[in-house]
Amino acid sequence: MKMHKLLLLAVACTWAMGAAAQWQWIDKDGRKVFSDRPPPQEIPDKNVLKQPGGNRPANSSRVAVPVDPDAAPTAAAAPKPAASAPGTGKDKELEEKKAQAEAAEAAKKKAEDEKVAKAKAENCTRAKAAKAAFDAGKPITQANAQGERIFLDGPARAAEAKRIDGIVASDCVR
Numbered sequence: 001m002k003m004h005k006l007l008l009l010a011v012a013c014t015w016a017m018g019a020a021a022q023w024q025w026i027d028k029d030g031r032k033v034f035s036d037r038p039p040p041q042e043i044p045d046k047n048v049l050k051q052p053g054g055n056r057p058a059n060s061s062r063v064a065v066p067v068d069p070d071a072a073p074t075a076a077a078a079p080k081p082a083a084s085a086p087g088t089g090k091d092k093e094l095e096e097k098k099a100q101a102e103a104a105e106a107a108k109k110k111a112e113d114e115k116v117a118k119a120k121a122e123n124c125t126r127a128k129a130a131k132a133a134f135d136a137g138k139p140i141t142q143a144n145a146q147g148e149r150i151f152l153d154g155p156a157r158a159a160e161a162k163r164i165d166g167i168v169a170s171d172c173v174r
Contacts (some may be wrong), residue, residue, distance in 0.1 A: 022034055022035070022050065022052065023035045023037065023039060023048070023050065023051050023052065024048070024049040024050035024051075025039040025043050025047050025049055026047040026049065027043065027047075028042070028043075032049070123167060124167075124168065124171040124172040127164050127167040127168045127171065128168060130164050131164050131165070131168060134160070134164065139152075140152045140157060140160065142156075142160075
């Protein structure tokens with residue numbers, strides 16, 4: 001039991017140390033940024049909210065974190081793309097993501113429309129075949145609630161013919 005408490009304490013301390021090794025600052029657009037790397041040099045020291053090892057920077061020089069040259073650059077270290085048009089304030093990358101999302105949504109809608117059109121075409125084909133059987137005067141059977149096969153009589157046959165005509169009218173329209 002005592003060992004479990006000690007292990008839990010060690011895990012809690014590890015989490016706290018990981019959270020302490022974070023930089024926080026406010027970027028030029030007024031957004032709060034969290035990173036494991038120091039902010040770019042253009043960010044004034046007054047905008048640095050937190051750095052590893054302390055709440056606020058003690059002096060104006062920042063501690064540089066060693067960078068592995070083989071490591072991929074992080075979003076915080078990457079340069080910001082230029083705005084798409086002066087004065088709009090829209091980020092070009094954001095616009096590209098929005099266009100990609102719209103294209104994906106359009107493709108999804110097109111696929112759904114094609115699926116519905118295919119189902120309607122299949123329903124139309126079945127309904128036309130059933131209508132041809134009704135028009136030919138062939139005896140038509142259906143299963144009742146108990147699963148028994150019964151022949152459709154006059155009123156039931158007329159109701160089924162009306163239902164099939166409705167399907168033909170809705171699904172066979174081009």
